[in-house]
Amino acid sequence: MIDRISINAIAEEVSRALSYSKCGNDGAMVVTPLLYPGGSRVVLRFQESPEGYFISDLGAGRREADLMDGDTIFTKIAKAAAERFGVRFDSDMIFDIEVPHEALVSAAIAVANASKEAVDHTAARVSERRAMDQRDRLWSRLAAAFPGAYVAREIMVQGASSNWNFDAMIEVGQHQSLFDLVAPHPASVHAAVSKFLDVKDLGEKSPVRVAVTVDKEHTPHLPLLGRTAKIIQLNSAVETFKLAA
16 A cells, blocks of 8 residues: 655655745746756746736857857857747746736746757757767868878778768778767767677678777777777877778
8 A cells, every 4th residue: 555645745855846936035946857968957946026927038048058069059059049948048047927826837947948948959059069060070180191092081881780870981992991979978889889880790791890989088998999990099190090901
């Protein structure tokens, strides 16, 4: 038999941990359970206004974007997010104004979600831009290491059981070498291991496999990665790329 009183007490404890409020001289703050990509909570400020209440994210979304070097693209993304949730953006804060008491909950949800969505989409765009920059650096390294050789970019290769996308492939005569960038995250390592292993299973006709880490020091599971491919760093000398291939 479930102890209803105990469950209720637990529910109250969890709800208080998920969201709580703080009061200050410039209004009340509500810490929401929503998280920005960096791990910090979405916080809202509530202030009285002549015709109701003013709710904002205090410009926290903008600051989160600045921390990830996404300030140049945040403005457009935040404006679109605010419009989608029916709130406003003034180049710094996402907010709603003159909110009546009966609409406070829905307005707070809209502001919080708009702020989080804007930062989430900014993080995704920054990640895409960074990945593109890294691929450009890889292709430049390969062009310098193998002048005159054919460098295939973002190529799909048939493994033993499936097709896989690689960032680059070098062909010198009958010799082929595959290069793939690996970010310092478990998911990136596991994805690289899967594709390298499947290509390795081709046997004698398997191309040389090279994992190019963008931050080797913080890349997890390097021994596992090293069982399926050679490992070099993106900032390695051109000669290192030659030797790896």
